[in-house]
Amino acid sequence: MEDKxxxxxxxxxxxxxxxxxxxxxxxxxxxxxxPLIIQILEDAELWWAPGTEQGYHxxxxxxxCGEILRRVTGQTxxxxxxxxxxxxxxxxxxxxxxxxRMKDAATMIFPEQADPPADFFLSVEAxxxxxxxxxxxxxxxxxxxxxxxxxxxxxxxxxxxLATAKGLASIYAPFACGGELNGIRFVxxxxxxxxxSVSTACGLDKSLLVPxxxxxxxxxxxxxxxxKPGNQDxxxxxxxxxxxxxxxxSIGLADPGAHMSFGYCMNNMGxxxxxxxxxxxxxxxxxxxxxxxxxxxxxxxxx
Numbered sequence: 001m002e003d004k005x006x007x008x009x010x011x012x013x014x015x016x017x018x019x020x021x022x023x024x025x026x027x028x029x030x031x032x033x034x035p036l037i038i039q040i041l042e043d044a045e046l047w048w049a050p051g052t053e054q055g056y057h058x059x060x061x062x063x064x065c066g067e068i069l070r071r072v073t074g075q076t077x078x079x080x081x082x083x084x085x086x087x088x089x090x091x092x093x094x095x096x097x098x099x100x101r102m103k104d105a106a107t108m109i110f111p112e113q114a115d116p117p118a119d120f121f122l123s124v125e126a127x128x129x130x131x132x133x134x135x136x137x138x139x140x141x142x143x144x145x146x147x148x149x150x151x152x153x154x155x156x157x158x159x160x161x162l163a164t165a166k167g168l169a170s171i172y173a174p175f176a177c178g179g180e181l182n183g184i185r186f187v188x189x190x191x192x193x194x195x196x197s198v199s200t201a202c203g204l205d206k207s208l209l210v211p212x213x214x215x216x217x218x219x220x221x222x223x224x225x226x227x228k229p230g231n232q233d234x235x236x237x238x239x240x241x242x243x244x245x246x247x248x249x250s251i252g253l254a255d256p257g258a259h260m261s262f263g264y265c266m267n268n269m270g271x272x273x274x275x276x277x278x279x280x281x282x283x284x285x286x287x288x289x290x291x292x293x294x295x296x297x298x299x300x301x302x303x
Contacts, residue, residue: 007050012057012064013216014199018046019064020055020207021134030140031059032154034076038067047131047206054214055206058135062157065217078155085171088184093167096155105152105162106267111248114271116230119209121273131207159247168252168263172243175254176261196242196256208273218242222274223298233274236283238292238300249276251283257302258290 003018011017023045030036041063047055057064066077073080078096086093097105113121123132136143145151146159154160163171174181179192187195194216201213201220210231213220221237235245243253243262248269254261262283270276275283284294292300 003046003049009068010199010216011050012061012068014054014214015057015061015205015207015212016051016054016200017057017064018048018050018053019044019060020047020057021060021131022138023047023129023134026138026140028141029145029150031142031156032140032150034063034155037063041067053206054200054202054212055131056208056212057158058207059139059156059158062159066155066157076155077157084186086167089170089173089181091163091167091170093161093163093171095157095161097152097162099153101162102149102152105147108147108248109268111269111271114230118230118233118273120207122230123209132209135207163263163265165263165265168250168265169261170263172252172254172261172263175242176256176259178256192256196240210273215242219244221299224274225298233272233276234280234298235275236280236294236298236300238287241300245275245279247273249279251275251279253283258287258292258300260286260290262286 007017019041022040026040030040041060069080070076075083078094081093081095085091094101120132123130124136127133142151151160152162174186175192175195179185179187179189195218197215198213198220199216203211205212210224210227211222213222219235220242221239222235224234225232237243237253238255238257240257241253241255243251245251248266249272250265252263264279264282270278287300291303293303295301
């Protein structure tokens, strides 16, 4: 536990904090009870000393960062989202879906995995005590129940955002426009620079088992197309861009250099662990439409 005292907010944001998954068994429905999951994380054993390794904190990051926000602002992540973004920008974007919007939630279709499968999914099956398996199986049953009313109403920051594609693109719009939109300043130039700058990168992310690059809070462009079959999912953006892909192939991002934000979501989820070819093709077309070209090393540039 002494190691946890050395954890910084930056480590929570860039996936180096050492808590990419929970080793100890998570009680049923724990993800729907905020005080309980926070207590579990406070007591959880680290996978590595904070700041010494990089591993995508797939489900834990949202709770960890959300609790910091709650202690600083007094607001839950869902309340903060509504007050600071959804209401001022007029977004269809919720974390904790209200009762009157339940009928608007699409039914998600879980994906068939690609052949050959990614090393991530091979590890889920082969190593029940590994990070990958704990991410997928040690969630208090959420993976099997994520479309229930209880799950939709819960505030699960890393896996419970509900938005239209327009809402997803629009929440990134202020950051594509210098940090200000509709006369509202969301971040200053210095913070925008931190959001877009690489904070950590490695040749093998300990969670996803592929190379990954992160800024403080976001995923950066990553070209894995030359990896072995099964590990080729990539996120091909410009170097200015930052965002976050979601399981199934969705993505939201801001590109301050192109003055562009982008959102793609679907209910028929695709295979893979990052932005799969279906979503990437839409992003490629968007970059082409604003005069960018894809370089041979996987970054989009202004033509």
